[in-house]
Every structure is written in C-alpha cells, then in structure tokens.
Amino acid sequence: MSKHYAVFGHPVAHSLSPRIHAAFGRQVGIPVDYVAIDAEPSTFEEALSAFAERGGAGANITSPLKEVAFTLCSDATERARRAGAANTLVRNGDTWHGDNTDGAGLVRDLTGRHALDLRARRTLLIGAGGAARGVAPELLDAGIGDLFIVNRTSHRTDALVDLLGQPGRVHPRYIDDLAALGEFDLIVNATSAGRAGQLLHLPPSLVGRRTAAVDLNYGEAAIPFLAWARANGCHDMIDGLGMLVEQAAISFARWHGVEPDTDPVYGELRAEHARLVTAD
Ligand code: ATR
Numbered sequence: 001m002s003k004h005y006a007v008f009g010h011p012v013a014h015s016l017s018p019r020i021h022a023a024f025g026r027q028v029g030i031p032v033d034y035v036a037i038d039a040e041p042s043t044f045e046e047a048l049s050a051f052a053e054r055g056g057a058g059a060n061i062t063s064p065l066k067e068v069a070f071t072l073c074s075d076a077t078e079r080a081r082r083a084g085a086a087n088t089l090v091r092n093g094d095t096w097h098g099d100n101t102d103g104a105g106l107v108r109d110l111t112g113r114h115a116l117d118l119r120a121r122r123t124l125l126i127g128a129g130g131a132a133r134g135v136a137p138e139l140l141d142a143g144i145g146d147l148f149i150v151n152r153t154s155h156r157t158d159a160l161v162d163l164l165g166q167p168g169r170v171h172p173r174y175i176d177d178l179a180a181l182g183e184f185d186l187i188v189n190a191t192s193a194g195r196a197g198q199l200l201h202l203p204p205s206l207v208g209r210r211t212a213a214v215d216l217n218y219g220e221a222a223i224p225f226l227a228w229a230r231a232n233g234c235h236d237m238i239d240g241l242g243m244l245v246e247q248a249a250i251s252f253a254r255w256h257g258v259e260p261d262t263d264p265v266y267g268e269l270r271a272e273h274a275r276l277v278t279a280d
Pocket of ligand 1: 062063064065066126127128129130131132151152153156190191192193196198199200
C-alpha cells in the first residue's frame with residue numbers, strides 16, 4: 001500500500017502545508033502524497049482511523065485538534081508530552097506515535113532566520129490552546145527569562161502552567177490583569193482570535209524598548225496583532241510563516257529521513273504574503 005500523508009484541522013482548506021510538503025518532496029526527489037482533511041474534534045478520531053486504514057503513514061495536526069491528537073497517541077516524544085499536544089503523528093504498526101515540532105520550528109525561525117537572541121527575554125504568551133502548548137517548552141529551553149501566560153479561559157492557563165512544571169519561572173496571570181504586568185521583551189500571540197476576525201485587547205504598557213512581537217498565525221490572521229505591535233512601537237514584528245515552514249521541515253525529516261532546505265520554500269511563500277515581518 002502506498003504511503004499517504006495529510007494535515008488535519010478545522011478549518012483546513014486554506015492550509016499551506018500540502019504545498020510546503022510537495023515543494024520539499026520535489027526538492028529532495030521524493031514523491032509526496034499529502035492532502036488536507038477537515039475534521040472537527042468530535043469526528044477526528046474516526047477520520048484518523050479511516051486515514052490509517054487507507055495507508056496513512058503520517059499526519060500533521062493543526063487547530064483545534066492538537067490536544068485531542070496527543071490523547072490518541074500510544075506513545076510520544078518528550079517534547080510532545082511536555083506540551084500535552086501533538087502536531088506530528090507517525091504511524092508505527094497499528095498505533096500512532098506523537099511528536100510536536102511547533103516549538104522547535106518557532107525557535108529555529110526566531111533565532112536562525114530572524115537572528116533574535118531569546119536569552120533572558122521576559123516573555124508573555126497569550127493563549128493556552130494547542131499552539132501555545134507546543135511552543136512554551138521550547139521557548140523555556142531556548143533560555144527565555146520568566147514566562148507569563150494569560151488566556152481568555154483561565155483554567156487552561158493553569159493546566160499549561162502545571163504541565164510546564166517550573167513554578168519559579170512560569171507564572172499564570174488573568175488576561176484582565178495585563179495592564180499590571182509591566183513590559184515584556186517578547187510577546188507571543190498563540191491565540192486563534194485573528195483567524196476568527198476577533199481583536200485582542202492589549203494595553204500599550206506591555207511594550208518596551210526592544211520588544212519582539214510574534215504571531216504564530218500568518219497571513220490575514222496575523223494582521224490585527226502585528227498592527228497593534230507596530231502601532232505601539234515594538235522593535236520586531238514577526239508572523240508565523242517561517243515557523244510554519246520550519247515545523248513542516250522537521251515533520252518531513254521524521255517521515256522521510258531527509259532534511260529539506262527551508263529557505264527557497266519560505267522565500268516563495270513570503271513573496272506572496274503580506275510583508276508583516278520587520279526583524280530581517
Ligand atoms: P490552537 O491549536 O490554534 O491553539 P485551540 O487549541 O483551539 O487552537 O486554542 C485557541 C486559543 O485561542 C485558545 O487559547 C483560545 O482561548 P480559550 O482557551 O479561552 O478558548 C484563544 N482564543 C480564541 N479566540 C479568542 C479571542 N477572541 N480572544 C482571546 N483568546 C481567544
């Protein structure tokens with residue numbers, strides 16, 4: 001049976017992942033069969049089983065399915081366990097092995113492509129869903145300073161803070177208390193608000209002299225937060241396009257055993273997307 005790959009999410013029709021994986025495949029000479037499959041949390045388990053029966057060998061998982069995907073894995077990498085969320089599944093016999101390449105992809109993009117030094121940055125993470133969970137452990141490992149986490153639904157903040165297990169360094173706060181938190185060197189928007197056309201209400205007092213604002217979304221969805229960052233004098237504004245390409249490359253290497261060159265694929269996509277990045 002030939003091997004199939006897919007990205008699952010809801011909505012997922014506009015995902016760039018099929019295009020990115022096809023481009024990587026062409027680059028390294030591996031034909032890649034990779035499609036987008038729309039599934040809601042309630043139908044995902046069934047859709048994933050059907051995919052496995054058709055020869056599904058690997059899957060990427062996007063919003064809002066990363067946490068439920070993790071629960072469907074028989075085993076997982078340490079970074080996926082630390083996140084409690086999976087964005088990459090590898091078929092292993094009759095079971096799924098979970099990984100999470102989001103955090104490594106983000107750190108590669110920020111430190112490599114954009115040459116940001118993350119060390120000791122006082123960091124605010126907005127959101128506590130699957131995307132926030134994926135990036136928090138790797139940001140901590142990259143040497144950021146204290147990490148403050150806020151989320152519209154506070155019990156999800158608490159669950160993520162508990163999972164990260166660094167009480168002296170990771171602090172839950174209420175989203176309504178943002179104005180009392182002072183300035184941050186790094187602000188990461190890991191919410192899906194922009195994708196729903198909704199605005200986050202963020203006080204200008206979060207911004208300091210060298211604040212980098214990073215949105216894990218790309219395209220239209222990243223515009224509201226990065227426009228706020230620009231209007232309030234952030235030093236760097238970075239969308240999630242580079243992270244998307246980097247996390248895809250790490251997933252690709254897990255499935256096919258070859259590490260693709262991300263620069264040409266990033267360059268092509270960047271040329272088509274609103275120029276929201278000002279750190280490079
Ligand atoms: P993803 O994989 O993109 O993280 P998710 O797990 O559904 O998808 O999480 C979405 C995140 O965006 C959550 O942190 C969510 O907050 P809740 O936990 O309160 O739902 C956040 N979010 C979505 N819309 C938002 C809005 N309008 N304002 C603030 N946060 C929002």
